[in-house]
Amino acid sequence: MSERALPTTLPAWLARLEAAHPVGIDLGLDRVAEVARRMGLLEGPLAPRVITVAGTNGKGSTVAMLEALAQAHGLTTATYTSPHLLHYNERLRLNGREADDATLIAGFEAVEAARLKGEPISLSYFEMGTLGALWAIARQPPALAILEVGLGGRLDAVNIIDPDVAVITTVAQDHAAFLGSDIEGIGREKAGILRPGRPAVLGSTTLPASVTDVARERQARVVALGEAFRREGEGAGWRWLGQDGGGHPVAVGELPDPGLPLDNAASALQALALVEVSLEEPACRHALASVRLPGRMQWLGPWCLDVGHNPHAAAYLARRLTALPCEGRTIGLIGMLADKDADGVIAALAPAVDAWVPVSLEGERARLADDLADRLAHLDARVWHRGDSPAEAADWLSARLAPEDRVLVCGSFFTVAAVLAWHQADAPSTAPTAEHATRSEEAK
Structure with missing residues (x-):
């Protein structure tokens, strides 16, 4: 990105970012992590509680339900997802509201200043957007930050942040040009978001063995669907049974159908329980009955x-x-x-x-x-x-x-x-x- 006058509007910033980096997808964390260090984003936790979500399908619905459930329990939230449908602002939500242009522009300006501090570092559109969003979240830390980790997982820019709980929704073939077609290899990439000693919520009963292999190698605490937590029933009136951070059993019953995959709803409930949210049945019912996600059913x-x-x-x-x-x-x-x-x-x-x-x-x-x-x-x-x-x-x-x-x-x-x-x-x-x-x- 050349050092010319900075844009003053969001559309102008987005146009600048699209033209800035020689390739659209540039996997690897070295460049983005260095700029994050210059910005002070890696000096401590991004927020008191952080949940990251990776997977081939189901990331967006899991993030949406995490946000709705957390807010129904009185937590302030920040969510970062990609891509968007109509407006870039959809990617960053602060307390349930899309970030305004001024917030996004301030984030881009902070990233631009950091990447030019010392040896200039080239960043892709996605990397600039991710760092700008993380900067905005860190400025006024919410009680819970929920971050979607895209593409493979391991080398996604969001993965510079250490989560308290990591969720893997599903693993299937997609992005073959970048991840290949070997399902075990794709599983290892997705499992790259797991951290030693931290809970790993595995939200599908058909994940490849490589996911649990990585969890074992990294000494993450595996909390798997069908084992540590499960759901009973289909549609309205289903029941969730799981465990809290201490391993004690927790259950929530008579839940509504959110119109989104119930395995993802169960995973969202389990992830919240693991960050010490005391799940209350009325709040869970309200959240799942009201959650909406554009472009998903x-x-x-x-x-x-x-x-x-x-x-x-x-x-x-x-x-x-x-x-x-x-x-x-x-x-x-x-x-x-x-x-x-x-x-x-x-x-x-x-x-x-x-x-x-x-x-x-x-x-x-x-x-x-x-x-x-x-x-x-x-x-x-x-x-x-x-x-x-x-x-x-x-x-x-x-x-x-x-x-x-x-x-x-x-x-x-x-x-x-x-x-x-x-x-x-x-x-x-x-x-x-x-x-x-x-x-x-x-x-x-």
């Missing part, structure tokens, strides 16, 4: 928006849709990036979808609607229309839906962001594009 009338973009996430989505009655047809509006497993996603969703509208995305990693249509044809799936863009396809489809039909929008953050913006516009033909919808280096 988000219903806007008959439109369901979900950012699932790998076979594991698609299979969960198909199960949820199949369980929900629909008198009409289920139409899949799907747009995906070229480096994602489109065949696997389509195959997982096919039992729940009656007809398809594939759409083209833009950018260097874009996949065209024709490519998706060809893959759908191999499954003898019905293709209604090939959309030039998500918004164009949404326009086309909305004029042809019957009252009893529903639409599933899926395949990418880009696809969901564009259709969400289309829905929010006064007129579909003038729908805005998502502001810096998802940076390529952190596309989930």
